[in-house]
Amino acid sequence: MQKKNEHKTICSYCGVGCGILVEQDSKGNISVEGDPDYPVNKGMLCSKGKNLNYVAQDTSDRILYPEMRWSRNHPLQRVSWDTAFDRAAAVFKSIIEKHGPDSVGFYVSGQCLTEEYYLVNKLTKGFIGTNNIDTNSRLCMSSAVVGYKKMLGEDSVPISYEDIELSDCFLIAGANPAWCHPILFRRIENHKEKNPDVKIIVVDPRKTQTCAAADLHLQILPGTDVILFNAMARWLIEKKKIDRNFIKKHTVNFDAVKESAFQLSLKKAAELCGVSVEDIKKAAMYIGNAKAFISMWTMGLNQSVIGVSKNVSLMNLSLLTGQIGKPGAGPFSLTGQPNAMGGREVGGMASLLAAHRELGNPKHRKEVTDFWGGKEIKSEPGYTATEMFDALESGKMKAVWIICTNPIVSMPNVHKAERALKNASFVVVQDISHNSESTKFADLLLPAAGWLEKDGTMTNSERRISYLPKVIGAPGEALPDAEILWKFAQKMGYHGFDYKNTSEVYDEHCLLTKGTEIDITGLSHERLKREGSFQWPVPHATHMGTPRLFTDYQFFTNDKKSHFNAPASLYNKSEITTPEYPLILNTGRVRDQWHTRTKTGKVKRLLTHIPDPYLEMNKVDAYLRKLKDGDIAVIKSRRGTVRVKVKVNFDIREKVVFLPMHWGKVLNNDFGRANNLTNDLVDPVSKEPDFKYCAVEVAKY
Ligand code: SF4
Structure with missing residues (x-):
């Protein structure tokens, strides 16, 4: 039985989506443990999930109030929320009037809750009139x-x-x-x-x-x-x-x-x-x-x-x-992120439309346009993640609003992302932490509420939708991301954003799924709180969810068949190795860090596993370069350099090296940031970047 001060929620890290019991004692201290009744993890948690209480309670890095600067030569200064919203709306209106709606865009995150994703997608596609809403899920799924x-x-x-x-x-x-x-x-x-x-x-x-x-x-x-x-x-x-x-x-x-x-x-x-x-x-x-x-x-x-x-x-x-x-x-x-699936369901990407509808389908566009009652939705996809930064660098896009993601560490060929944000006329960063390197580029910095400080839903890798309650108050003047978005929309003068709570946003999203293959009209915040999690579709109020799809072999294609696809390409030829760049760099995660470390980087226990970035290298390749385990090496690609210690073994293939993707610039130099090196070429259809294939050379520093 659930205790009085105990709350059921979901881990805020990976797409496994483990259930967590959060308890707050009389002094306000928080403890976490795996929820034994949650079907995903049955009480288990990994090292990251077990230490979430430290992340939730340590507010030393938190952004506490809105900050703004009038020009790049001035430092950010504290302002009221009213001033922040007035400025954001005034600048967005002026840029849209002068350069058209495609000159602005939103770059969001697979960590956003579904309600937040829904709102930013509605705001961008349905009211501003551009499809320039993309997400770091583009880099992932x-x-x-x-x-x-x-x-x-x-x-x-x-x-x-x-x-x-x-x-x-x-x-x-x-x-x-x-x-x-x-x-x-x-x-x-x-x-x-x-x-x-x-x-x-x-x-x-x-x-x-x-x-x-x-x-x-x-x-x-x-x-x-x-x-x-x-x-x-x-x-x-x-x-x-x-x-x-x-x-x-x-x-x-x-x-x-x-x-x-x-x-x-x-x-x-x-x-x-x-x-x-x-x-x-x-x-x-x-x-x-x-x-x-x-x-x-x-x-x-x-x-x-x-x-x-x-x-x-x-x-x-x-x-x-x-x-x-x-x-x-x-x-x-x-999925690597806790709500990458939820974002896909609401259509929160430049190439998608709500509830798996097709952007290129006029009937689908009309359905969503009529439902929202705003502008006619455009048929052409907006800028995807890398295209958005290209457009900012070239000046085609003037303003970007970044929510809950840290592109200055995570984008491929990250020097380009730096140039893009420097070149933008107006950058809004909405985040929880000053530890995000991207906050340094903000003209307007907005403090967002974090895990346990707001409510909403997420969908994990197996289509399981769960409700996350608000358990504690947000520090300072931080607001839930959903509230920031609907208040900004109201300030822009858009109707249809007068929500009182996220439950109303969720009901609207559910209604928009009616009659689609992902119909969740049987769900509401109340039902999820009362009965626990469900796997979509859940098309009516007594439906118990759908653990497995296609049991009747009726697929979601027009002819109801599954379609074999011959691969368009047999192998990756994006970057040819040469005597100058003879090794292939692969990037990825380590066990106890997550994304760009804004959260895991402040938990001492998680730093005991792998405290610093490193380059994994085969002993033969190391020997040929006179490198020993622990030496500092310089890795060089056609786009930049990185310095890290090398870890030498026989676990990695010869001519392949591996660098974790979590670290940003340490000590204000190029120590450890993997994306100094990576390639921003993308798959021609999915527009996902080529993080795993980059020609490099390694030498002793
Ligand atoms: Fe579960 Fe992933 Fe969280 Fe670990 S990080 S507790 S596996 S959801």
Whole structure:
């Protein structure tokens, strides 16, 4: 039974979305523990979740009141909320009048609550009249979004965490869930411990902690994933390990995939991937013999100029084997942020429309325009994340409003992002922490309420929607992001933003989903508080949610079939290695840090694991450069340099190096910021950047 001062909420970090019990004692101190009744984590929490009480209680870094400057030569000064809203509205109105609505934009975050995402999307597309609303989810999941749409008709994760315990084969590609989705990985480990015949295949150029549980590690060369998945497809077809009945009845385009898979022999594919033919055959055999097969992936596939090709070639394996719509089976993208899914559901990206409607569909646009009662929604996508910074740098965009994200550390080719914000006429940063490097670029800095200080909903990786209550007051004059947005909209003179609370915003969002494939008209804040979490769709008030999609094999495409897709590209050729830049840099996360460390960076316990940025490098490559473990090295790409200590081992492939993405500029120099080096080329369809493939050289400092 829930205690009086105990509140049920959700972890604010990764997309696993663990349930947390928060208790506040009579002195106001907060403690957290895993919620034993929450179906995702059943009481477990990883190191980051366990230490959230420190983050919530340490307000030393918090932005406490609005700050503003009249010109870049002046320091930020404290102002009232009234002054801040007046200035923001006056500048936005003046820029829009002079340069048109496409000269402004919003860059938001997969950490925003669904209600906040809904409001900023409505404000931008429905009232300002531009589709320039994008999010850091573009850097994370947009290749998976396009993959799902191409294969299944909509952006729809078909399965649930409960399918983990029903599966007997996992292919984990371009992901290190042991560190980055720890509680989900514990479930896989526990399942394997109880069922040793369960097979785990890991595809990664690095031997990560995830490989400790693997039956087979395919340590491929970076950028060769499509060749590998195609080779597995070829073996499955040749050995007749495919589900002919499923393919015939429920799919189209099989021949195109067969043709793609048969372009290369297994021998040639193995050579290009840098693995053995035997290992490819073994992996394909595990998949072909599985009763229930799940593929899981994250950034190793998504963050690529061929991210969509990587996604479809992996998902083809599920369709070939008929492993979808049944217990323990299906493709399962893992989101890195707590509400990346919620943002996608409200259509909070430059290329999306509310409730999985299509921006390019005039009927869909009219439905949303009529519902909001504002301006006619434009058909062309707005600027995506990298395009927005390009437009700010070139002067096409004049003003940007950044919410809950830190692009000065997280954007690829980050020097460009710095130039873009310097060149912008007006930058609003709405955040909780002065630790965000992006706050230094603000003309207007707005203090936002953080986790436990506001209420709303989030959707985790398995489509599970949960309510997060307000438990404590926000420090200083910080306001919930939703309230900041609706007050700004009111100041702009837009009608339809006179909300009294986030519950009203949520009801409006739910109503807009009516009749769509993600219909959640059966939900409300009250129901979520009363009955707990639900997986969409939840189309009426007594509906209990939908753990698994496509159990009737009716997909969300027009013809109701799942669509095989031949990958458009076989391998990543974005940056050619040369004698000057002979190594490929891969970036990613470490276990106890999260994103740009504005929260995890202030928890001492989390700094004991890996306190500083480092470069992981193969011993052979280190030897050739006269580098030893612990030496400081300079990493150089065509875009910039970084200095860090090297960590030398045989866990990473030769000619590949790895640098964590969390650190910004330390000591005001280029120590550790990985994105000084990375490439801002993007996948042509998903517009997701190529974080995982950047040619570099390393030398002793
Ligand atoms: Fe939070 Fe993810 Fe850890 Fe769960 S696994 S406690 S959601 S960081």
